[in-house]
Amino acid sequence: MATDLELFADYFQIHLLDDESDGDLSDVWTEQTVLDGLGATEDALAIGTAVNVNVAVSVHILAAQPDDDDGGDHQDYDHIVEASLNLASGRLVVLGCTDYLPDAARFDMPAGWTRIRASRRNLAAAVLADIDSDNAPETTEQLRLQAWPAPYSEPRIIKRWVRPAA
Helix, strand or coil: CCCEEEECCHHEEEEEECCCCCCCCCCCCCCHHHCCEEEEEECCEECCCCCCCCEEEEEEECCCEEEEEEECHHHHHHHHEEEEEEECCCCCEEEEECCHHHCCEHHHHHHHEEEEEEECCCHHHHHHHHHHHHHHHCCCEEEEEEEECCCCCCCCCCCCCCCCCC
């Protein structure tokens, strides 16, 4: 089952964190993490976006790793990254980076390490539409977040999208 959200990707990012995290992602952005679209600390993740407007976010809380690793599902997405997140509290928080934390969406999960896969699509259309990209479904950036309990493992770029040259 999925929960659909519309989040403001202010500063080109969406945040995921443990409910007890201080959410400090101020030092995660480097030239490489910007290219990867992923900044990570132990208890917080920043998922880069192609736009600085609202994005359509779909959150999927899973019991185990999704079985779409054969590559079939990956062709439907432009950019896919994975990282581990320590959910000591057992609650995943999903929000835009400047959203009000008490109002953010929260999801119950088993406490401990969780794997997050962020799959983004419709990026070229969203970038072309620029500041009006969230006005129509065909130009809105879409972000699917899949979360499941899993031991810690290093962040991984599964599929990379490169922004077209201006």
